[in-house]
Structures are given as C-alpha cells and as structure tokens.
Amino acid sequence: MSAPSKLIKIVLPLLIVALAVVGMRVLIAGRTEPKKEVRDIPGALVETLAATRGSRTVNVVGTGTVQPFREITLTPQVGGRLVEVSPNFVAGGFFRADEVLLRIEDADYRLAVDQARATLAKAEFELANEQGLADVARREWERMGLSGEQPTPLVLREPQLKNAHASLLSARAALGRAELDLKRTVLRAPFDGLVRAESVDPGQVVRAGTAVATLIGSERAEVVVPLPLAELDWLEVPHPGRSGQGALADIKLTAGDIPHHWNGRLERMLGEVDPQGRMARVVVAVEDPYGLRAKAGARPTLAMGTFVEVTLRGRQLTDVVVLPASALRDDQTVWVAEGGLLGVRPVEVLRRTRDEVVIGSGLDAGDQVVLTYLPGAAPGMKLRPTVRPAATENRP
Incomplete structure (x- = not known):
C-alpha cells in the first residue's frame, strides 16, 4: 500500500468526526427553547345530587306470618x-x-x-x-x-x-x-x-x-310483625286508656312476580319482647283475607301461615332532606361540592334505613351532595361533578 493511500485512510475518519462535531454544535447553538405549558388538573369525577327540603312520611317495614284472628x-x-x-x-x-x-x-x-x-x-x-x-x-x-x-x-x-x-x-x-x-x-x-x-x-x-x-274466622286475620324497639317511636301504637287508631299498614304478598296488596291497621302491641332477638311484636289486622267480599279472582287469598311484607305508615317529618344511604360519611357528615371543591358538612341524622337517610339540619336546599366515595378525600380537593337527576317518587 502506497503512502498516500495510508494517509487518506487515517485523515478521512478524523475529518468526518470533526465535521460531525462542528455540525452538532451548530445545531445546538441554533435551536429554540420550547415554551413551558401549565397543565390544568380537572379534578376527581364525582356524581352529585341537589339537596331538596320537603316532607317525608316515615314508613316502617317488617315481615310476619298471617294467623287467624279467631x-x-x-x-x-x-x-x-x-x-x-x-x-x-x-x-x-x-x-x-x-x-x-x-x-x-x-x-x-x-x-x-x-x-x-x-x-x-x-x-x-x-x-x-x-x-x-x-x-x-x-x-x-x-x-x-x-x-x-x-x-x-x-x-x-x-x-x-x-x-x-x-x-x-x-x-x-x-x-x-x-x-x-x-x-x-x-x-x-x-x-x-x-x-x-x-x-x-x-x-x-x-x-x-x-x-x-x-x-277459624274468615272475616279478619292478623299478622304478628317483629320490630326493633326504636321503630315504635315512629308509629301510632294503640294503648289501653288512649283514644285514637293505630297506624295504617300495607300488606304485600308476591305470587310469582306479581305483588298483591291488602289494607290493614296496627291493632295492638304484644306485652312482651322476644328474649332472643330483643324485638317488640305488634299485631296488624287485615279485613277479609279470603276475599269473600271482593270480586272473584281479583287477588289470591291471604291464607293462614303465609309469609308477607308489612309496611306501616308512621309519623310525617317536615322540612327534611332525603338522601341515599351511601351519601352519609363517617362522624355524621356528608360531602358537598362547593365551587368545584370538596366540602365536609356535619348534619343531623333523624332516621337511617338500608336505602336512605333523612337529614334534619346541616344542608340547605340546592347544596350539591357528593354521592361518589373518594379514598383519601380531604376538604378543598378539586372535583369534577356530574349531577344526578332528582328522584320523582316518594319511596318508603
């Protein structure tokens, strides 16, 4: 190999590297710095319900077995x-x-x-x-x-x-x-x-x-309904020496997928508490359980021994807010969305059932109550609320 060929093999790579370094420096020197963008955090997506104040009749629900009056x-x-x-x-x-x-x-x-x-x-x-x-x-x-x-x-x-x-x-x-x-x-x-x-x-x-x-008599039947002692405070229970009638009742029997209803009335309370469940037992009277005075085929007979659901109509509460039971948080509080931020409100709970909670004070009409559970939630947390339509029916 001649001396010029060796020189080209040595100088050419060095020249390419030098040109690359110069080109990189030129590119770095001529670049423009990117603009900084501040990203907007939208907040946690939650479902809210507008609080409305109104009246609510307290209904006490229980179950019992039909038995003869006579x-x-x-x-x-x-x-x-x-x-x-x-x-x-x-x-x-x-x-x-x-x-x-x-x-x-x-x-x-x-x-x-x-x-x-x-x-x-x-x-x-x-x-x-x-x-x-x-x-x-x-x-x-x-x-x-x-x-x-x-x-x-x-x-x-x-x-x-x-x-x-x-x-x-x-x-x-x-x-x-x-x-x-x-x-x-x-x-x-x-x-x-x-x-x-x-x-x-x-x-x-x-x-x-x-x-x-x-x-056994056919003109009337009775349903013995066990209830927690606290539920009796919501009901009109006849007592000896007091005037007035007991609470109205709705007796429901589901035959297949079809519910059938009978009207009843709370007659009396048995003078004892169940020693095992610590439940009070009330007696609901039902007229014409066999439908002898009703139109033929209007509904099935309410035979003795039938297991039924009984809804007793209790006292009426005024100026209250009714919310789903899941809206109540620890320490008798609810979460509200205020200006896109999470707020915590202490409330007065008048009644709580499996499905709903009745609030006395602590909420105003129009407050957006947060229904979604947020792990690690804290006051001031940013929210992205979606409003649930208000219920139109008055559930028990």
Whole structure:
C-alpha cells in the first residue's frame, strides 16, 4: 500500500468526526427553547345530587306470618250418634255464622224433655195439694179458738209446703236442663269462618267434651310483625286508656312476580319482647283475607301461615332532606361540592334505613351532595361533578 493511500485512510475518519462535531454544535447553538405549558388538573369525577327540603312520611317495614284472628275447638256438650254433617264441614270448607254444622240424634233427649215435663206437672200438683192442706190446717186451728197460742210450723204443714216448693223448683230445673241438652244436639257455627281440621263422619258416635274440629274466622286475620324497639317511636301504637287508631299498614304478598296488596291497621302491641332477638311484636289486622267480599279472582287469598311484607305508615317529618344511604360519611357528615371543591358538612341524622337517610339540619336546599366515595378525600380537593337527576317518587 502506497503512502498516500495510508494517509487518506487515517485523515478521512478524523475529518468526518470533526465535521460531525462542528455540525452538532451548530445545531445546538441554533435551536429554540420550547415554551413551558401549565397543565390544568380537572379534578376527581364525582356524581352529585341537589339537596331538596320537603316532607317525608316515615314508613316502617317488617315481615310476619298471617294467623287467624279467631280460632276455636268445636266440642259437643252432649253425646250421641251423628245423623247429619254439613257438606261444608270438611277441611278448608267455608261456613256462615249460625249455619248447622253437625246434628246429633235427639230421640233420647226428646224423651228426657217429656219425662221432665211430667215430673214438673206432678210437682205442681203436689204443691197445690200441700197449699190446700195448709189452708185447712190453719182454719181448723182458728176454729178451735185457742187464743193467745201460736200454732207450730208442723201444725200448719209448713215443712211439707217447703218440700213441695223445693220439688217444684227441682222439676223446673230438670226440664230446663233437658231442653238445653236437646238444643245442644245441633251444633251451629259461632261466626263466619272455615274448617281448619275435622275428625268426624256421619254415623259416628261422639262423646260430650271430645273435640271434633278446629274452626277459624274468615272475616279478619292478623299478622304478628317483629320490630326493633326504636321503630315504635315512629308509629301510632294503640294503648289501653288512649283514644285514637293505630297506624295504617300495607300488606304485600308476591305470587310469582306479581305483588298483591291488602289494607290493614296496627291493632295492638304484644306485652312482651322476644328474649332472643330483643324485638317488640305488634299485631296488624287485615279485613277479609279470603276475599269473600271482593270480586272473584281479583287477588289470591291471604291464607293462614303465609309469609308477607308489612309496611306501616308512621309519623310525617317536615322540612327534611332525603338522601341515599351511601351519601352519609363517617362522624355524621356528608360531602358537598362547593365551587368545584370538596366540602365536609356535619348534619343531623333523624332516621337511617338500608336505602336512605333523612337529614334534619346541616344542608340547605340546592347544596350539591357528593354521592361518589373518594379514598383519601380531604376538604378543598378539586372535583369534577356530574349531577344526578332528582328522584320523582316518594319511596318508603
């Protein structure tokens, strides 16, 4: 390799590097410095609800089981063979008040009535006879002219007369008992209702004092509803010595996906607290549970043993704010959006349920209440609120 070729190989790379360094310095010297931009932080995206003040009726919701208002055990007071059984006298059969349910053979009891009447007639004769003999004895004593001496009761036949009076009273009582036993051979329904259970058939011999059926009333039913003791303060509960009616109630039964409703009223509170759950128990009365007075097919029957939901209408609160339960924060506070910043307001909580909270004071109408939970939230935090439309229905 010649000397010029070696020189080119050595100088050419150095020249390229030098040109690159010069070009880089020229570019650096001629560049313009970029402008600094201040980025605007938009804040946390939250959902808000405008507070509105108004009235709210407090509704207390509970559940319970339907049970009969009246339930009796039908027991004959006389014995004998059953000669008639009503077609309605079957489990689930409905009957009307004073309807004949059972009839016991009454031949023996009719004979007993005839015998008692004969005994009464004989006693009346004996009394009349003794009265006549007593009058004769008194006249004989007066005819003897024993002045100054009083006749003894035995002379005037007073003991015999008392005995005749007693026999007459006994005969009358025996007739009354015989007629009463004859009347008791017919068993009638004491009220409108239905047969819950029965255990007799025509021709069967029944004994006095032996239960033959269980009857329940159909005009009214009751629902026993356990409630926390604190909920009673919101309700009108009848008490002895106080006037006024109990709180209105709505009884709901869901058959399939269709809800059915009955009107009811709080009748009384049972005088005890459940020892296990520490719950008070109130009784709600429901009229016509079987729909006997309603249009056929309007709704299903409210059968005994049915599990239902009961909504009791309580006191009305005025000038309050109702919010979703999730809007209430720790230490009885709510978050509000004020000028795009987070504010914390202490509030007066009048009532809290699973779904909502009722606020007395601490919020003004129009305040934007923050519904979204923000971990690590602090007063003054920047917000980006979106307004939720106000609810139009008055929920319980």
